[in-house]
Each structure stands twice: as C-alpha cells, then as structure tokens.
Amino acid sequence: MSKKIIILNGSPRINGNTQGLIDAFTKGAQQKGHEVICFNLEQLKIHGCLGCFGGGKDRKSPCVQKDDMLKIYPKYIKADVVVLASPMYYWGFSGQLKCAFDRLFAVAECEANYENPKKECLLLMASEGDGDENSKPILDYYEALLKHLNWKNLGDIIAGGVLKIGDIKNHKALEKAFELGISL
Numbered sequence: 470m471s472k473k474i475i476i477l478n479g480s481p482r483i484n485g486n487t488q489g490l491i492d493a494f495t496k497g498a499q500q501k502g503h504e505v506i507c508f509n510l511e512q513l514k515i516h517g518c519l520g521c522f523g524g525g526k527d528r529k530s531p532c533v534q535k536d537d538m539l540k541i542y543p544k545y546i547k548a549d550v551v552v553l554a555s556p557m558y559y560w561g562f563s564g565q566l567k568c569a570f571d572r573l574f575a576v577a578e579c580e581a582n583y584e585n586p587k588k589e590c591l592l593l594m595a596s597e598g599d600g601d602e603n604s605k606p607i608l609d610y611y612e613a614l615l616k617h618l619n620w621k622n623l624g625d626i627i628a629g630g631v632l633k634i635g636d637i638k639n640h641k642a643l644e645k646a647f648e649l650g651i652s653l
C-alpha cells in the first residue's frame with residue numbers, strides 16, 4: 470500500500486549531507502510508489518512555540534501563530550510516515566527542526582488529552598563525529614520522543630564522519646537510507 474511520507478528537513482545547507490540522506494531515502498521510497506513531500510524548513514518562516522496552550526481550536530489552522538507551519542499542518546495530518554532529517558547540532562536536532570516539531574503540538578491540542586496522531590517515524594542525521602558515543606544522546610532523545618508520542622520507529626540512520634558539504638558522497642549510510650526507503 471502506498472504511504473504518504475512527509476520529510477521535515479532541518480538542515481540549512483540545501484546541498485548538504487542531510488540532503489544526501491534525504492535524496493537516497495526518497496529514491497528508494499518513490500521506487501516503491503510512496504508519495505514523498507519534503508519541507509526545507511530553513512526556507513520557511515516558522516516561529517518557536519509560544520507555550521500558550523491556546524491552540525487546537527481550528528483543525529485547519531491549529532496554532533495561534535499564522536506562519537509557514539500552515540503549509541506543513543495539512544501534510545502532517547495526512548502523513549503515514551514522518552521523517553525527521555537534520556544535521557546533528559550539539560548532540561540534538563537543528564533549531565529549524567526543533568522549532569517546527571514543537572509547533573506540531575498544536576495538532577495534538579485539537580484532541581482530548583492532547584492525543585497525538587498515530588504515525589510511523591524515522592530519523593536521518595548527518596554528524597561530524599562518528600561512533601556510538603557520539604550518536605547516543607540523539608538516539609536516546611529520539612527513543613524518548615517516540616515513546617511519548619506512541620509512534621513506531623521505522624529506522625534511524627546517522628551518517629557519522631561528515632563535516633563539509635560533499636563529505637556524504639559514497640558514505641555507506643546512503644545505501645542504508647535507500648534500503649530504508651525501499652523497505653517501506
């Protein structure tokens with residue numbers, strides 16, 4: 470069955486290493502007939518969550534802030550799979566991705582007890598550091614996040630050892646990302 474996949478790309482470098490992972494994943498997913506839409510968050514105007522707990526009154530426009538999240542909400546609501554794509558910044562997501570992700574809370578605000586929509590999720594990340602010690606903080610965070618949301622993890626790929634644009638070329642994680650896309 471064809472799935473709707475939304476990619477939230479938190480990398481400000483549009484031809485960067487995260488984009489390499491996204492391209493490989495997308496190629497695999499599209500080859501299987503899945504519908505993929507990618508939002509390059511850096512190119513959108515997305516403000517940080519105000520923590521006002523005032524959203525959730527209108528499903529079409531769930532947040533009190535009216536910015537480019539309005540482009541993302543309808544695709545997010547319909548998506549089967551959410552792809553969190555980001556460079557590793559200080560062992561976490563980039564600010565661009567964190568801002569957008571926090572704002573998805575407005576969708577949960579539409580439901581009783583802030584129930585989150587059911588999704589499958591996967592993580593694509595590029596990082597300068599390599600190895601388990603470097604990946605552990607973000608993988609622990611990702612696991613805690615999905616546990617809270619009650620989302621299923623379809624996979625987490627961290628391409629380590631990449632710093633400059635182009636470093637991702639021929640990285641073994643590209644093959645993994647393609648395989649992950651085709652496995653859906």
Ligand SMILES: Cc1cc2nc3c(=O)[nH]c(=O)nc-3n(C[C@H](O)[C@H](O)[C@H](O)COP(=O)(O)O)c2cc1C
Pocket residue numbers: 480481482484485486487488555556557558559560561595596597598599603631632633634
């Ligand atoms: C502000 C900043 C913070 C970073 N923090 C980390 C880090 O904590 N761990 C790490 O391994 N790499 C870190 N990096 C390196 C990036 O993750 C790496 O350059 C990555 O390949 C960038 O992906 P991009 O090409 O998609 O922008 C950091 C880079 C920047 C600019």
